[in-house]
Amino acid sequence: MTKDERKYYDKIARLGCSLCRHLEYGETPAEIHHLRRYGGKRSLAEVIPLCPEHHRGNTGLHGLGRKGFENKYGIDEDYLLKQTKGLIYSA
């Protein structure tokens, strides 16, 4: 990981969990989730902050899977990515 990547990820993580924000749970300490698209290639800008539960837990993106996550919360990764970018670029 480069220095710039580290800096960007830290900034994203400091926003707090994007799903908790959506659910109005407030700012929950978050870790980075990478969206995997375009043949699985990772892109620096395609990351969202998620708390450990909403990331890897049973009610989280990896626990539920993308379809399950969308069904449960009525939103998808792209929605959270838009929210995250809105916050980053308005700050």
Ligand SMILES: [Zn+2]
């Ligand atoms: Zn959360």
Ligand SMILES: [Zn+2]
């Ligand atoms: Zn993840």
